[in-house]
Amino acid sequence: MQRHGQIIGISKENIEAYKKHHAEIWPEITDMIRKCNIRNYIIYHYGELLFAQFEYVGNDFEGDMAKMAADPKTQEWWAIQKPLQRTLPDRREGEWWAEMEEVFHMD
Numbered sequence: 001m002q003r004h005g006q007i008i009g010i011s012k013e014n015i016e017a018y019k020k021h022h023a024e025i026w027p028e029i030t031d032m033i034r035k036c037n038i039r040n041y042i043i044y045h046y047g048e049l050l051f052a053q054f055e056y057v058g059n060d061f062e063g064d065m066a067k068m069a070a071d072p073k074t075q076e077w078w079a080i081q082k083p084l085q086r087t088l089p090d091r092r093e094g095e096w097w098a099e100m101e102e103v104f105h106m107d
Contacts, residue, residue: 001055001056001057002055002056002061003053003054003055003056003102003105004052004053004054004055004056004099005051005052005053005099005100005101005102006051006052006053006097006098006099006100007049007050007051007052007088007097007098007100008049008050008052008085008086008087008088008096008097008098009048009049009050009085009086009087009088010045010048010049010050010084010085010086011048011084011086012048014084014085015045017084018045018050018081018084018085019045021080021081021084022043026073026077028073028074029073029074029077032068032071032073032074033068035067036058036064036065036067036068037056037057037058037064038054038055038056038057038064039054039055039056039057040053040054040055041053041054042054048086050085052097082096
């Protein structure tokens with residue numbers, strides 16, 4: 001199992017829309033997340049930042065992320081969500097949400 005933490009910006013004027021969409025998330029999106037071996041997926045909001053954490057329980061993270069990205073319903077969902085988000089300038093090339101380094105974990 002791999003733990004992931006990610007961060008992205010969000011403008012103040014987009015926060016309520018983002019929260020509303022996620023309160024009414026489409027079942028096809030949560031089904032695809034599960035099919036791609038993601039568990040315990042949580043998104044937090046603070047100021048003009050969103051922080052996500054999740055556990056990946058599969059054996060091919062890149063393959064599962066490609067599977068998710070190729071899904072038409074996921075593409076439709078992302079087309080609604082991405083304009084609400086603001087990428088961070090120091091993220092790695094190819095990232096939308098910036099992957100964070102885990103510094104400490106305690107079970």
